[in-house]
Amino acid sequence: xSSIEMPEPDARVxxxxxxxxxxxxxxxxxxxLITDPHQTLAYECxxxxxxxxxxLAVILPATxxxxxxxxxxxxxxxxxxxxxxxxxxxxxxxxxxxxxxxIGTSRLRDTIEVNYPDRxxxxxxxxxxLSVTQxxxxxxxxxxxxxxSQLACAIAGNIAMxxxxxxxxxxxxxxxxxxxxxxxxxxxxxxxxxxxxMDAPGLDMLALICGSEGQLGIVTEATLxxxxxxxxxxxxxxxxxxxxxxGECVAQIIKSGVLPVAIEYMDRLCIQVVEDFTAVGYPLCxxxxxxEVEGSEAEIAVQIERIEKIALALDPRExxxxxxxxxxxxxxxxxxxxxxxxxxxxxxxxxxxxxxxxALPLTLRRIGELAQEHQMEVANVFHAxxxxxxxxxxxxxxxxxxxxxAEQLGAAILKLCVEVGGCLTGEHGVGIEKRDLMYEQFSPDxxxxxxxxxxxxxxxxxxNPAKVFPLNASAARRSLIATQGAAK
Amino acid sequence: MNAAITPCSExxxxxxxxxxxxxxxxxxxxxxxTRANIGQPVAGQTLSTNALSGxxxxxxxxxxLVVGAGTSIQDIEDTLAGEQQMLAFxxxxxxxxxxxxxxxxIGGVVAGNVSGPRRLQAGACRDALLxxxxxxxxxxxxxxxxxxxxxxxxxxxxxxMCGAFGTLxxxxxxxxxxxxxxxxxxxxxxDNLADAATVKVFCKALSTPFEVxxxxxxxxxxxxxxxxxxxxxxxxxxxLREYLDEGGEVIDGDAHHALWRNIRDVRxxxxxxxxxxxxxxxxxxxxxxxxxxxxxxxxKTSLDWGGGLVWIQVPQETSESAxxxxxxxxxxxxxxxxxxxxxxxxxxPVFQPESARLTKISTQLRAQFDPHNILNPGLMAA
Numbered sequence: 064x065s066s067i068e069m070p071e072p073d074a075r076v077x078x079x080x081x082x083x084x085x086x087x088x089x090x091x092x093x094x095x096l097i098t099d100p101h102q103t104l105a106y107e108c109x110x111x112x113x114x115x116x117x118x119l120a121v122i123l124p125a126t127x128x129x130x131x132x133x134x135x136x137x138x139x140x141x142x143x144x145x146x147x148x149x150x151x152x153x154x155x156x157x158x159x160x161x162x163x164x165x166i167g168t169s170r171l172r173d174t175i176e177v178n179y180p181d182r183x184x185x186x187x188x189x190x191x192x193l194s195v196t197q198x199x200x201x202x203x204x205x206x207x208x209x210x211x212s213q214l215a216c217a218i219a220g221n222i223a224m225x226x227x228x229x230x231x232x233x234x235x236x237x238x239x240x241x242x243x244x245x246x247x248x249x250x251x252x253x254x255x256x257x258x259x260x261m262d263a264p265g266l267d268m269l270a271l272i273c274g275s276e277g278q279l280g281i282v283t284e285a286t287l288x289x290x291x292x293x294x295x296x297x298x299x300x301x302x303x304x305x306x307x308x309x310g311e312c313v314a315q316i317i318k319s320g321v322l323p324v325a326i327e328y329m330d331r332l333c334i335q336v337v338e339d340f341t342a343v344g345y346p347l348c349x350x351x352x353x354x355e356v357e358g359s360e361a362e363i364a365v366q367i368e369r370i371e372k373i374a375l376a377l378d379p380r381e382x383x384x385x386x387x388x389x390x391x392x393x394x395x396x397x398x399x400x401x402x403x404x405x406x407x408x409x410x411x412x413x414x415x416x417x418x419x420x421x422a423l424p425l426t427l428r429r430i431g432e433l434a435q436e437h438q439m440e441v442a443n444v445f446h447a448x449x450x451x452x453x454x455x456x457x458x459x460x461x462x463x464x465x466x467x468x469a470e471q472l473g474a475a476i477l478k479l480c481v482e483v484g485g486c487l488t489g490e491h492g493v494g495i496e497k498r499d500l501m502y503e504q505f506s507p508d509x510x511x512x513x514x515x516x517x518x519x520x521x522x523x524x525x526x527n528p529a530k531v532f533p534l535n536a537s538a539a540r541r542s543l544i545a546t547q548g549a550a551k
Numbered sequence: 552m553n554a555a556i557t558p559c560s561e562x563x564x565x566x567x568x569x570x571x572x573x574x575x576x577x578x579x580x581x582x583x584x585t586r587a588n589i590g591q592p593v594a595g596q597t598l599s600t601n602a603l604s605g606x607x608x609x610x611x612x613x614x615x616l617v618v619g620a621g622t623s624i625q626d627i628e629d630t631l632a633g634e635q636q637m638l639a640f641x642x643x644x645x646x647x648x649x650x651x652x653x654x655x656x657i658g659g660v661v662a663g664n665v666s667g668p669r670r671l672q673a674g675a676c677r678d679a680l681l682x683x684x685x686x687x688x689x690x691x692x693x694x695x696x697x698x699x700x701x702x703x704x705x706x707x708x709x710x711x712m713c714g715a716f717g718t719l720x721x722x723x724x725x726x727x728x729x730x731x732x733x734x735x736x737x738x739x740x741x742d743n744l745a746d747a748a749t750v751k752v753f754c755k756a757l758s759t760p761f762e763v764x765x766x767x768x769x770x771x772x773x774x775x776x777x778x779x780x781x782x783x784x785x786x787x788x789x790x791l792r793e794y795l796d797e798g799g800e801v802i803d804g805d806a807h808h809a810l811w812r813n814i815r816d817v818r819x820x821x822x823x824x825x826x827x828x829x830x831x832x833x834x835x836x837x838x839x840x841x842x843x844x845x846x847x848x849x850x851k852t853s854l855d856w857g858g859g860l861v862w863i864q865v866p867q868e869t870s871e872s873a874x875x876x877x878x879x880x881x882x883x884x885x886x887x888x889x890x891x892x893x894x895x896x897x898x899x900p901v902f903q904p905e906s907a908r909l910t911k912i913s914t915q916l917r918a919q920f921d922p923h924n925i926l927n928p929g930l931m932a933a
Contacts (some may be wrong), residue, residue, distance in 0.1 A: 178835075179754075179758060180751075180754040180758075180834070180835050181754070181833050181834050181835050182754075182757060182758065203758070203760075204758075224703055225703040225707075227701050231700075231701065232700075235674060235678060236700075236701060238678075238707070238710070239674055239678045248908075252908055254906065254908050254909055254912075255906075256909075258833070258883035258884065259833040259883045260831045260832050260833050260859060260883055260884040260885070261670065261671075261675070261831060261856055261859045261860070262664065262666075262670075262675055262677075262714075262831050263885075264831075264885035264887070264902060264903040264905065265902060265903070265905050265909065265913055265931065266711060266714070266715055266719075266913050266916060266931075267664070267677060267710050267711055267713060267714050267715070268711075268909070268912065270677060270707050270710030270711060270713070271706060271707060271708075271710070271711050273707065274703040274706070274707050275706055275707075276703075278706070279706075291757075291758050291759055291760045292760060293760050294760045313612075314612030314613070315612065317611075317612055317613070317614060317731075318611050318612045318634070318731075319731075320635060320731040320732070320734065320780075321731075321780075322730065322731060358760075358783065359783075359786065361782055361783075361786055362779075362780065362782065362783045362786070365780055365782050365783070366780070417699040417700070417701045417702060418699065419610060419613045419615065419698060419699055420610075420612060420613035420614075421610050421612055421613050446701070449699070449700040449701050450613070450699050450700065450701070451699075451700075451701040484697070484698055484699070485697065485699050486697050486699055486702045486704040487704045488702075488703050488704050489699070489701030489702060489703065490701055490703060491703070492703050493703070493704060493705065497704075501704070501705065504697075504704055504705075505694075505704075505705060506693075506694075508691045508692070508693055509693050509694055509695070509705075510705075512687065512691065512693050512708065512919075512920070513695075513705050513706045513708065515919040515920075516706055516708070516711075516916065516919065517706075518919065519912055519915040519916055519919060520912070531705065
């Protein structure tokens with residue numbers, strides 16, 4: 064079952080397997096190279112598990128030099144390379160092809176420098192998102208981007224997908240918190256972009272790398288901005304009888320001058336499932352908002368007072384301020400376990416379109432209608448403050464054709480997001496999943512311009528093949544390379 | 552000076568650029584012209600984006616503003632003030648420092664990634680940039696990003712345009728994230744600090760949870776700005792003052808507004824001679840840089856961004872040797888010659904030279920977007 068096409072593997076590379084593996088084995092330490100087909104099977108998919116393909120080999124370098132060595136060899140032998148962080152991509156961003164090798168960051172685990180006066184941390188990119196905050200939190204600092212998968216996901220993947228999280232309404236996404244990187248180019252050359260200072264010179268290549276989904280190079284080290292932890296934080300639960308009023312509440316809060324750190328949204332189906340799973344005490348209603356504010360006690364009180372005034376004027380079903388640290392933790396526990404809870408009940412496809420905040424009610428209504436038309440169920444849980452929606456399309460993997468129906472509904476929902484002024488993906492990336500929908504958002508010229516940028520960094524199109532760009536758009540470039548490769 | 556070409560629509564802009572591309576006729580791209588003498592001198596017909604102006608969309612509840620690139624900063628600030636919002640990155644007005652006239656436009660701000668003191672806390676122009684529409688040197692009408700805050704759909708060409716000084720494309724429209732205007736702002740002023748002590752105070756203040764939104768120093772006076780809700784600012788001021796234990800007086804009200812406008816625009820160096828450098832460094836490296844340039848160039852200096860941004864005024868007598876002295880004294884960071892005579896700019900790399908490979912990548916990127924070399928050619932060349 065799968066409706067997303069991947070290109071035919073390069074027969075020349077498959078036929079050259081032994082020589083390729085030999086060259087890699089000669090250049091790399093034995094514990095950093097996996098070639099046994101039983102073991103490479105562990106790398107056959109990421110979190111988009113419907114698509115699977117084991118690579119030729121998996122390389123797990125421990126240093127920038129090893130990444131550079133590996134890329135040099137792959138470059139010389141014309142082998143495609145799939146960069147992989149922790150493999151938590153929901154978009155198939157690190158799906159291998161049979162003629163590729165995976166370069167994973169799991170052994171790039173060092174914290175290189177923590178600098179409090181200048182407020183940054185430099186890490187190898189295989190460290191997890193959460194561990195970055197863990198290494199500075201005892202000294203009163205934190206790393207702001209906090210994707211739901213933060214326990215598992217690697218900084219490398221965060222950079223590749225420009226990850227956000229629940230708190231980016233106030234603190235921004237990865238690109239706003241990334242100061243510098245060590246980047247290994249497709250031919251193995253190592254370059255430094257940015258550093259500990261606040262802006263980079265020349266063209267903003269750091270911005271180009273962040274969110275480039277492994278198309279331009281492999282980031283082995285990163286300098287990340289760390290921030291002083293707020294004095295306190297408190298969430299408020301606000302329940303409404305309909306999505307429109309909840310949407311109005313979000314817009315009014317944002318307009319009021321209070322800038323919450325997070326505004327999360329859950330619909331009835333999601334609340335129900337979360338309650339069944341965790342019993343955190345959410346009120347059952349059509350639309351639930353979790354609004355979190357930060358600061359000292361006095362500052363929190365003032366902000367909550369304002370939010371209360373706005374919310375009460377909209378006649379909510381429930382307005383509940385967390386009264387203790389335990390209650391706050393419960394409120395967030397429910398939100399953070401939403402995906403897991405949903406997964407116990409059903410298979411689901413998690414979408415990631417973003418829409419203008421003002422278009423949220425309309426989008427939610429249309430999603431409901433589309434779900435009905437497709438005869439599928441959709442649960443909504445998302446970051447309302449920034450319009451980043453995560454509709455979960457429920458399906459049954461054991462039911463013939465159900466996954467394909469879910470994919471079709473997913474495509475319809477993403478087209479809707481673009482139609483109302485939004486985009487296909489807010490933080491999960493295009494990967495293979497949304498690759499062929501790119502024409503919905505971009506003109507052929509727009510896509511060509513992006514591909515010309517890739518041409519500069521990866522002229523042979525060897526990095527993360529068949530992702531991001533529609534297959535037909537990249538066909539000429541890919542076939543040209545195959546022909547040249549054969550001629551070599 | 553030749554008359555400017557001023558297209559009134561994206562379609563007209565596209566026609567004009569296509570025509571120029573076919574003849575390899577270069578353009579100097581201009582908004583309000585207030586930053587026209589930043590960069591290596593450029594020869595060419597002036598192409599003005601001034602007529603591509605106006606608010607296309609303003610959605611205060613979504614903190615989103617979409618405007619034509621030629622829209623003046625004044626118009627944008629007036630529009631936003633109507634909803635108690637603002638451009639959080641506080642773009643510097645270069646007129647007094649560069650001695651230029653005209654009305655600064657958002658296109659110029661985005662092209663130069665122009666940010667002010669609040670960059671420290673709220674991010675730079677590039678951080679607030681959600682999307683752009685532009686015409687590249689092939690005459691293609693392109694877009695990147697959009698109008699939503701989270702967007703990883705395709706490569707981030709919008710931010711690539713930001714700070715490219717028009718060398719990759721002519722901006723026609725930009726979408727920005729805006730923020731609520733703080734209810735109250737006040738500044739703690741601490742006197743008589745040496746440079747090293749100033750940076751120490753900044754580091755200490757910026758490690759508090761008080762969200763210091765400005766940390767600048769001029770002539771031995773350090774300024775720490777707090778902004779936010781009424782109750783917040785009062786409370787935080789008291790606690791910050793106690794914590795730093797350096798004493799200090801508080802400035803607020805009208806004087807406060809003027810103070811930060813002057814800091815933002817580097818007014819203290821406006822009426823000086825010689826040349827002006829803008830240096831981005833790791834904050835704790837700043838004191839060493841200051842000592843070096845004061846000693847070897849007889850330069851005057853000021854700090855912003857908590858020490859991360861150094862302004863250097865170099866007297867005429869030492870201007871020729873300044874590039875070498877400054878650039879070799881920088882640890883991590885880079886220096887831009889922001890104001891200098893045409894002659895000095897002709898013989899000094901205005902922007903920090905990059906490594907060979909990065910120079911090659913930059914050149915190749917420009918060749919992709921501007922193969923006929925017609926958009927501000929050479930402006931950013933090393």
